[in-house]
Amino acid sequence: MTKSRLEAFSDGVIAIIITIMVLELRVPHGGEIASLRPLFPVLISYILSFIYVAIYWNNHHHMMQAVRSVNGKILWANTHLLFWLSLVPFATAWMGENHFSKWPSIVYGIVLLMNAVAYTLLARCLVSHHGKDSTLALALGSDGKGKLSLVLYGSAILIAFFNAWVSFGIYILVAIIWLVPDKRIEKRIEEEEEVEEHK
Amino acid sequence: MTKSRLEAFSDGVIAIIITIMVLELRVPHGGEIASLRPLFPVLISYILSFIYVAIYWNNHHHMMQAVRSVNGKILWANTHLLFWLSLVPFATAWMGENHFSKWPSIVYGIVLLMNAVAYTLLARCLVSHHGKDSTLALALGSDGKGKLSLVLYGSAILIAFFNAWVSFGIYILVAIIWLVPDKRIEKRIEEEEEVEEHK
């Protein structure tokens, strides 16, 4: 089975998710600069989530480049990831509207955590389909960044019970860690190509 | 006529349908965990419909892989399917907001039934275009799963007049039956390829 429609469908869903979040920036009735002030926390959480969804698209793009074919299991692992991504706009809006208070920050963390779990599951399905010695498997390696994220999300959820602002800081930190695109895969593909050229 | 734009357009529409459903998860004003409670039935019906729309995308994807070309009739059969899929978000939201009460559950069942009918019609148009002996025709075979679904939807609609929860259980059951991707087509394509290799 080819990967092209999986990519097209994922691109479509992620494009919609990243764009509908902006609908939560509700147009204020007044035309004064002061009428924008209540939108400030909504904007901040929008920016953070925009970056998160973009990171997922980016890494999805990188990972799929090393993919040769897909099967039914992979389609469902991908759909599972899209489901958790689709909850990001809701969690973002709730956190933004409640000024980063306790429960919204916890729910936001849980949604991010589940996204990370779903992404890891998708990566595993892809690796088991391509084999332990595939470009993809070697490129993903021990996935230290992924494991670190899971630990950080978990901590942020627990910390939110005491101080939601610290959690928010951790969410920003994880985003920064991932902003650098996944060089492992890019590198590995280049190495493979060099090796192939030498043959 | 090539199938590529048909696939692209269907991917686009299905991606939007699956994503706009999440807009019914309206952001609560309060920031307490209790403010999420009224959203619980909405979330449950969202999850069920997300799975249903994903199943349709998945099966559409599988079926289209065995398709060689399309004609005007097929374009309209596909549009007809997209129409009924586009009513899923409405039926989902109505059922979620009314806690799976009688009429919303009946309407939900009717929409699912019409989707199944539209999918069957599309399959028939494809088969009559490709011929009785095509890979597609042999792969779809007698379509026992499709017929069973039609019967189950019909029963669920009738039962909803007496107990909407039983109907809801049947909708979940049909989803589970379909969650396994359509191995028939995957298998048949592989066999064809093997046969071709032998020649």
Add this chain to the structure above:
Amino acid sequence: MTKSRLEAFSDGVIAIIITIMVLELRVPHGGEIASLRPLFPVLISYILSFIYVAIYWNNHHHMMQAVRSVNGKILWANTHLLFWLSLVPFATAWMGENHFSKWPSIVYGIVLLMNAVAYTLLARCLVSHHGKDSTLALALGSDGKGKLSLVLYGSAILIAFFNAWVSFGIYILVAIIWLVPDKRIEKRIEEEEEVEEHK
């Protein structure tokens, strides 16, 4: 310049237009069958507009198949068509909410008329780019169907000042005329292919 991104962008915009119309089917608060009654005219106008937008996608698809390349002027003629298509959801919702009364029916007719004009302009740009003797030019021919539609829309707009239901009937009539896909282009492409095979 290749036509692939023009097709992809148009598919995306048309897919969104056809899907956001369903958002006007607002979920009623009550769970009784009677709460669906006010939605009936909204549903009727949704179905008509769904068919109209699908017709445009269909004909766009057919016309683009005979297209070899595009230029800047064609990109803008296409954008102009997408603009008028984007007003269809608004006109549909206004007509549906006001039970096909005078002004909404007039505005709906104007939007349909402008869509037809924009489509004709796009066709002319394509013909002038491909030459008078191209497959496309010969296939479109005198465009009797297109001219008839313009006359019918114009009449329907005028008639709506006296009786909006007659106008609504004309809008349905035009949709039926177009529901048959544009055989002219399909036929012409096949003939061309045959001629090429003979050489």
Add this chain to the structure above:
Amino acid sequence: MTKSRLEAFSDGVIAIIITIMVLELRVPHGGEIASLRPLFPVLISYILSFIYVAIYWNNHHHMMQAVRSVNGKILWANTHLLFWLSLVPFATAWMGENHFSKWPSIVYGIVLLMNAVAYTLLARCLVSHHGKDSTLALALGSDGKGKLSLVLYGSAILIAFFNAWVSFGIYILVAIIWLVPDKRIEKRIEEEEEVEEHK
């Protein structure tokens, strides 16, 4: 890394942005022609923004045609542009609802300015990736049109403090300047092709 998914994702996001703006044209309750009057400024700002977003898609399309491959930095420069484009619907709606008053016009100008800055950054990333002597670099040249736009947006923002209508006129002026598609790139590609054919 190939550019195809970058194009597909950008097409998706831009298609959604250009279409959701129409949702701000809220359906009036009354069915009289007078009920459309308050929508007039919303429609005007919708048309202007529709043209702006279409210009960006158009120029993005033109620029990407001269692109051979992309890297991680380019993906993020592109995401940055999509972020600022995603704020256009909000700025448009606020300006439309407040009849082109001071602050909404300033914010609209800032969003347009940031879009232009993001586009310029994307162009620079592309040039530095393809080299100073690439088709792309030569085609973009000194980018006089881009620089002029930045100056005009800056002036419009300042002028809005005194007279928002003049600013609005400048926004229209910049749109007109750009409505002509970027001939530089089209020309340069054609020249390159001619040179290659001569070899």
